[in-house]
Amino acid sequence: MNKKPQNIDIPDDISYVRDHIVQNETGKLSYFTKYQRFGPSCEDCASLVSNSSPTLCMISCFAFSYAQETIDLAEHIKKLRPELSIVVGGAGVSAYPLYFIRDTHIDFAISGEAEIGLKPFLKAMFEKALDFESVPNLFRNSDSQITRRKETPEPADPLNPDSGIRTLRYTSGNEIMPVIAKTLEKKDLISFSVSLTRGCERRCRFCSNFLCHGHGFRKASLESVAPLVNQLSIDQKKRLLVNFEDDNLLFASEYLLEVMHLFREKSGSVSFLAENGLDYNLLSPMLADRLIEAGMSKFNFTLGSIDETVLEGQDRKGSKTHFESIVRHIASRGLPVLSYFICGLKDDSQESVANVLAFLHNLPTLVGISMFYAIPGLLDFSDTAMFDKFCPHRCNGTSANPWYGKQGLQTNELLTAFRLSRYVNLLKSEIKSEIEMQLIEKIQKEKKLFTLVKQNKAVEIVPAPGTDNEMVGMVLDKIRS
Numbered sequence: 001m002n003k004k005p006q007n008i009d010i011p012d013d014i015s016y017v018r019d020h021i022v023q024n025e026t027g028k029l030s031y032f033t034k035y036q037r038f039g040p041s042c043e044d045c046a047s048l049v050s051n052s053s054p055t056l057c058m059i060s061c062f063a064f065s066y067a068q069e070t071i072d073l074a075e076h077i078k079k080l081r082p083e084l085s086i087v088v089g090g091a092g093v094s095a096y097p098l099y100f101i102r103d104t105h106i107d108f109a110i111s112g113e114a115e116i117g118l119k120p121f122l123k124a125m126f127e128k129a130l131d132f133e134s135v136p137n138l139f140r141n142s143d144s145q146i147t148r149r150k151e152t153p154e155p156a157d158p159l160n161p162d163s164g165i166r167t168l169r170y171t172s173g174n175e176i177m178p179v180i181a182k183t184l185e186k187k188d189l190i191s192f193s194v195s196l197t198r199g200c201e202r203r204c205r206f207c208s209n210f211l212c213h214g215h216g217f218r219k220a221s222l223e224s225v226a227p228l229v230n231q232l233s234i235d236q237k238k239r240l241l242v243n244f245e246d247d248n249l250l251f252a253s254e255y256l257l258e259v260m261h262l263f264r265e266k267s268g269s270v271s272f273l274a275e276n277g278l279d280y281n282l283l284s285p286m287l288a289d290r291l292i293e294a295g296m297s298k299f300n301f302t303l304g305s306i307d308e309t310v311l312e313g314q315d316r317k318g319s320k321t322h323f324e325s326i327v328r329h330i331a332s333r334g335l336p337v338l339s340y341f342i343c344g345l346k347d348d349s350q351e352s353v354a355n356v357l358a359f360l361h362n363l364p365t366l367v368g369i370s371m372f373y374a375i376p377g378l379l380d381f382s383d384t385a386m387f388d389k390f391c392p393h394r395c396n397g398t399s400a401n402p403w404y405g406k407q408g409l410q411t412n413e414l415l416t417a418f419r420l421s422r423y424v425n426l427l428k429s430e431i432k433s434e435i436e437m438q439l440i441e442k443i444q445k446e447k448k449l450f451t452l453v454k455q456n457k458a459v460e461i462v463p464a465p466g467t468d469n470e471m472v473g474m475v476l477d478k479i480r481s
Helices: 012-020 042-051 064-080 091-095 097-101 114-127 209-213 222-230 249-266 285-294 308-313 320-332 350-361 384-388 411-428 434-446 469-480
Strands: 006-008 035-037 057-060 086-089 108-110 138-142 145-148 179-185 189-195 239-244 270-273 299-304 337-343 366-371 450-455 458-463
Touching: 012 411, 042 064, 057 064, 064 086, 064 091, 064 097, 086 091, 086 114, 091 097, 091 209, 097 108, 097 138, 097 384, 108 114, 179 222, 222 249, 239 249, 249 270, 249 285, 285 320, 299 320, 320 337, 337 350, 337 411, 350 366, 350 411, 350 469, 366 411, 411 434, 411 469, 434 450, 434 458, 434 469
Parallel strands: 057 086, 086 108, 189 239, 239 270, 299 337, 337 366
Antiparallel strands: 006 035, 108 138, 138 145, 179 189, 450 458
16 A cells, blocks of 8 residues: 555564675665565554454464564554454464464464365354354464364375374365456556465475465366456456466466466467476476467476485475476577575585585576575474564564574575575676676675675675675685586
8 A cells, every 4th residue: 555665673583684784785686675564554554444344354464474463463453443353364374373363362363275264264253154163274262262173083185194283174176266366557568466276295394385285286177267267357458467376387287288278368468477486397398398389488496406415305306407408498499597496404505505506507597596484384393382482574584594503504604695696697697787797806806795885876896794705615616617
């Protein structure tokens, strides 16, 4: 609702990142320079809710790192409407529902997918057709006593032998409600975000997908997708851009191609993205060609790591040879490639980071870095009590928290890797300004990281604070060789 974000103080619990922030920093090697809130304040949101005279307030928490904002919003609403029942849900809640429900301002928490818990909850709330103990995936705060439905002993997810630990029930394919949402419209462009699938058959230890959606991969039926596409109102003079938000679309590549065909029938000028990333292990040159011919305009890949020890520790499979062949094939077709690696996993080291950066430097792809962040319930972080000891803001990737203690990469190493990944992209840039050329030369000569700042309408080169010079030298040497 506000066009401009509001700058706010960096939370005390991640105050350590302040040492890495450069005031007035600019340019392609930048770390973040400010902490921001988008949209109205909690107080204003609460007033908007209260003024609408609701019978029920439901708050969706997108990720556990926003748990504190969710609780703060509930508190402000309760101050204005103490009688109002507040329900929280979403992926953040599904990770650790007890964290939310034990707060006195929250009455209910629904874990997992809305298709499973929401309809029976509303029946119990308004129609009294069910009691709350019969609602799947529900936690209830009643007279300061936390209760939840007692599940049957049958596993919630037959594909997950450990599902007895988490007693959620998940959707089947015909229960999934596909989402096609318009996110942007300009004079010559209409953009849609699409979500069609749930779950993942793999069990990578760094991934939290299963906490909300389970381990069985399911997809919405084409019979439910086609009417949504057909009813879209699209100006044929405008270009159509469709971004698939799904994590694992290549598990169902033929299905994906059929959905792309539905959109192409709707509009003659359409291009596709999958910005959450595609699994290169599931891609062949032939399939890549089919996707390109269907309108895929860019390939985002989730590389994870190229270090075998790191991959084995995360129960993740990978092949440098296959990855390289796929990237080079797509680049030969003239399409851009962006490859994300994860930094800060267990067994990660300066050497493994330097190797992946040098490897990606030599390929026709831009480099994306995802700093690992833990949330409650991940396989290496199943003791949820540890997350009671600090603010959830640490569970943002940009917080660069050292999740594996002294044995893992530290904050300064993570942020050094962050800047180095941007340095590699600067090297790949076809057009460089004079100051950028000077920046590159200074970094290579001194084997230290520098960055750019705006000073009195001019741009100057200054040292990047808190970086690890040993890692910098290692990466520069590997790139040079």
